[in-house]
Amino acid sequence: MAETAEKKQNPIIETIKTIVYALLIAGIFRTLFFQPFWIPSGSMKDTLLIGDFVFVNKMAYGYSYASCPSLRLPQFGIDIDAQDVCGMFDGDNTRLWGGEPERGDVIVFRHPGNGAEFIKRLIGMPGDTIQMRQGRLHINGEPVPVEDAGNFEEIYERQGPQGRYPACENGPVGEGAVCLKSRQRETLPNGRTHNILNVGNRVLDNTPVYSVPEGEYMFIGDNRDNSTDSRVPLAARGVGFVPYENLIGRADRVMFSSAGRSMFFFWTWRGDRFFKAIE
Incomplete structure (x- = not known):
């Protein structure tokens, strides 16, 4: 009888073991290699759109303490x-x-104050001076070259899980109207180029x-007028300078993208963003 009872328990025990092993493997993979990251806001448009799903190269x-994954599920009290x-x-x-990051890398990092995960572009290296003058980025006293790249267009409607409306240069506009932003192509001192919006x-x-301290970095969003980043000091509830150990990894490619309220709404996936390289 005891042997029979033991046999009946085996499938349950084996299932539990399988789940535990799967979680351990997933945890190790996420800690050491790649971490999925869902873009929640428009601060990196048009490089990254709300609903882009990227894998972060860790x-x-x-590796540092920041490489360990966080798990936040407030609806379950986790x-x-x-x-x-x-x-x-x-x-x-x-x-x-x-390894040293390069100027222009798009990086996921831990906010030095509250530990939240942010994604921005690395603009200021240790020892640099950074300043914005009339909307133009200056690095070490020199203006960064820009050239016109037309307008960025999107529909004025609620976007993503947060349901926020985009900011429009031609605003105010009504629901469903075309929302415009000026777009320029910016070239950093190391030759890296990317679009910025105004x-x-x-x-x-x-x-x-701003003078970037040794061992720290300065990050700015590509959507320059709609980004909480290092231009606002930490003491003023911004991001401030980010320590080297707070870097989580580099975002290299968009795996897929959803224009809807959830990544599971496959009918809202953007067909032109599968495996799109991040400049």
């Missing part, structure tokens, strides 16, 4: 932060097998001169 810059799992490695601003004259179009 091998690009080596809030596990990378600091909770790997906090013992935090504090020395170093990385294991560390909505109008905004506060962050003119900033003080």
